[in-house]
Amino acid sequence: MSTHLPSPVSIPRRALLQTLGGGLGVMGAAPFFANPAQAGTAGLASQAVHFAPRAKRVIHLFMNGGPFQADLFDPKPHLAKYAGQRPEGANLRTERPTGGLLPSTATFEQRGENGVPVSNLLPRLAEHVDDICVLRSLHADNPNHGPALMQMNNGTILPTRPSMGSWFLYGLGSENENLPGYIVLCPGRPVRFAELWTSAFLPASFQGTYVNHADLTPSKLIPYLQNEIHAASDQRRQLDLMQRLNALHLQARGPDNALEARIASLETAFRMQSDASEAFDLSHETAATKEAYGSGHYANGCLLARRLVERGVRFVQVYYGNGQPWDTHSNHNTAVQKLCQDIDQPTAALLTDLKQRGMLEDTLVIWGGEFGRTPTSENGDGRDHNHHGFSMWLAGGGVRGGMTYGETDEFGFRAVEDKVHVHDLHATILHLLGLDHERLTFHYAGRDYRLTDVHGRVVKEILL
């Protein structure tokens, strides 16, 4: 066990800043910022990539709670054949005891040029299947929501590592200095909170900005976004003064990443006032667009995601809902109808929209939960967590569409062929962003850390 785990309060982030080609690292030496507005963003400027990126930005549609693979993209006729049974010889051992196999009520049809099976629960999304690569063989390490959410976001099941969005910003910087580079949308809260978008030992400026979009009024989306008293120019002068005082303070104390990060975040805050108001304001969208996405929190999240990536936000995560709505421990089949109804149109609309704007080719869209669900029943009509095998899909951003990759067993329980671990998914996402997951490292407490730790294989088979 390492004795040098980062403590949350005394993390030296200094080393990194010095590696950012000057960046904030030089600030301590400068008596004043030539232009405070620039000083705050230096650490977020785009960095060099390892090779030509296929994706410039990522939208992650997070089905928190964990959808059941065989309802959507991984048809398993054996579930009906052996309904209620636990066939002899089948290894269906789940974390907590479950009953017999519970058939999915979904039907499947071969869709698109390559005849990829898609569930009737997702009729509109099925029209996009030629842009979608279904990964059927994901697997993760832990069947509990907290650790699994953590792994999907941070690569490990413990809350001490940077989230993938922080690694994206560390590797690529932000395209828009006036918005956070990494925004997490959730109408409410997922069951784990800030640790899912933490920057851990990476600079704090790389952490995700959480936005509860349950209420769409821009000033309510982002608390304290508006100033009731000052004109913007007066406030800029006020902030210039504050930053000059902060620079004097920093100069007297030598380098200190915590001080520097706060200086940077104040600049971002200032610019957010105008830029975020506009970016988060869905009233700028045409009626036709709004209609295409439909209504509801998830639809709003998808549309906001498009507006945000369009404005250079590097990574937008959209959590489907408050808590863990996909966690269907009981009454699974009824619940999943409603959940699919909710996501089908907005997800399809997002893909259409990105395509129409010419953005799909360099925007990677990721869909999936923190794990899947059991093919066997829990409490008669529910399904339990299943991290042994589950589906996710990727679209755009250099991914081959109209294909599936990997297989689960005949019951959809375990990934068995061309398995893709969460580490492999992360390695692949980084690859698409032009980053080598083995070279995107951060030296901390005696070793070089990676998003993929010592694991990860780029799933080259799905790349364009």
Add this chain to the structure above:
Amino acid sequence: MPAPSLRDLSPLTLPRWLVLSLTIGLYAAGLPLLAADSKPSLAEIEYFERHIRPLLHEHCYECHSADAKVLQGGLRLDTAAHVQAGGDSGPALVPGSPDESLLIQSIRYLGDGYDMPPAGKLPDDAIALLVDWVSRGAVYPDTDLVDEAPRTGIDWEAGRRFWSFQPLIRPEAPAISDSAAAASRIDAFVTAKLQQHGLSPSPPADRATLIRRLSFNLIGLPPTPEEVEQFVSDNAPHAYEDLVERLLASPQYGERWGRLWLDLARYADTTESWLGSTPNSYRYRDWVVRAFNDDLPYDQFVRRQLATDSLAETGPEDLPALGFLGLSPTYFKELLLPPDIIKVLVADEWEERVDAVGRTFLGLTIACARCHDHKFDPISNEDYYALAGVFASTRMIDRPLVAPEHYAAIDAAKTQVAERSTRITELRKKNSQDPQIAELEREIAEIKAATPLYDAPVANVVTDESLHVLPAGDDPQAGTKLVYRPEPQDLHLAIRGNPNRPGQLVPRRFITVLSPDQPRPLQTGSGRADLADAILGEAAPLAARVIVNRIWTAHFGRGLVDTPSNFGRLGTAPSHPDLLEDLAARFVENGWSIKWLHREILHSATYRQSSAYDEHKFALDPDNRWLWRMNRKRLEIEPWRDAMLMAAGKLDLTIGGPSVAADDPANVRRTLYTTVHRRELSKMLQLHDFPEPSLHSPQRMHTTTPLQGLYVLNSPFVTAQATALAERLWQEVPGSPADRVQRAYRLLFARPASEAEVALAETYLQHAGVSPAMEANAVPEAWRSYAQALLGSNELLFVD
């Protein structure tokens, strides 16, 4: 010597030394070069054991292992820990970077005098293997992780040997050559470590810095300009110690340190909606504050929170202490559902109690053993249920703060009043003029008048009653009923944590690893008092280490143990083990007095060090693990907000009572009293790293976000304090702007402004326009704006 042909090495023909090393390794505290939580995969272990260890064994261990006759270069390569620690020349390996790794440079025979092994260069394929291994991250398996076989049982004797389960010892303080640096025992231990790492302490901080540091640390408020002036010019030899005493005696001390405890206790003012309102929760908060102010010995503090209701020496005034359990989070139980589902929810609640008690008082993650033996610590599945039975025999209730003999009469009267109130509500729905209403109201008044102490204050407490989840009727569809019984219950071990699969009955008792002999039965009533006895008896060394480390963490921003609520194997080992032992042992000897512990820490030279940067030392220890300086600390939301209110002259220092809403503009009380809503934290608290109030929170996180920046720029709260501060400056300081600026700096930063800062202020004030809306106001808008810039500055938020 050529490397053996490794490809031929099958697991069945492992050489004897390898088998031996695996066996011995089971209990060796090896460290992987991997981080703590990344368990090497079997493939990586196999790769290492088959390809790398044989090479190291063949070519290196003769001089670089425990078996070496004379250890060369201080370097051992036979355990992960030693590889990580490196030798006299520093770390042997830089995982992922073979070119930067000394070991690789040596075996490449670059002719720089470090060529290894001395007998001759290794064959190219052996070098290639080692280079490959280092580039893959130099995975060196923690030898006990090699044990992938399912556990068949816990070796208790081995388990008890873990450092945190040992009896406390009083280590000898190291002799330090520089006696000035070793003013106290703490300093002797710290300085010894510093010297070991080629470091030295920083000089003391100046007086103004010290009083600001101490003041925020002990009472969570900035010093007043008068206090600063007095301390800076106080030439008495004990000026510093006197200041410590004054602050420790301040009633604000308990408000600051009580909050530390409330984070652990997952305190909330407003709990789950299905409980109805909890207007009395603040009585627990106020009890905690008072306990800190009174320096209630920590053992008493623990005992009362678990079982004051069974202590002869405490009375009704201590009942709120039970709020630690009485305000526990609860989970919604839909009683229409069958009992097997509700049983799971109830079992989840018991788990929550085990988790909170285990982590708070013992720094152990006992709840991990609900479904199986703990994967890392010697805590068995049975241990979990032995403890959970205590909480399964404990019920959360409201109780008047009166002597127990009055409970029955008051409870009966309240039931009668509640019945009548319900009927009044029903009658009102039909006819608000119904004459029965007046009659019922008269009866209510009579009942209240006839019941002594009817209106006595009420607290959220617990009592000994066991909860049973039963079918509501014979029909399987009838749902569930919850039945409380006066007698306690032992729990059946639930197979894989599922209460619907009961296994053997486990009598309530303390956990095995902390019991030298047969574990103490926890059978008196619920067993809460017995549990307190066990924590403060056989587990006292661990309990003392845990609380001492928490107090240390709060002073330094970082613990001696980095994981304040995990003193098990997944926690981190102490940076200064002897220091922790010494402090914990003396803490117990000094009557478990927290204030004694504060003095011990605050009087040390280590605490008084400057936080200034030093390039050389920073390069050696960027993390400040060895305490070569004081950590610069960022204020939590409470002292930061309180400091603004105080500088603005608005802070209401009333102690205790019901909480006040965060967004109430009239809320100028200390932030401790801002309503903590368990399910929905106020935005202000949420933005500023306030811990999730449904979870035990070992330590505050510090994040830096633009949203916090928006709070500084735009929130009504900061704006209001800026206005108030500007008005205060305007009223209190007649004369030149420079004088007002000086006053502001003293109020906020405990120091005078520099010439450059005054000049900046003057320029700013000259050029800032006065907005028409503010013209009527006596204070120019520019001053308000200036005050806000000061409130938002880093200097207010950070403490040197």
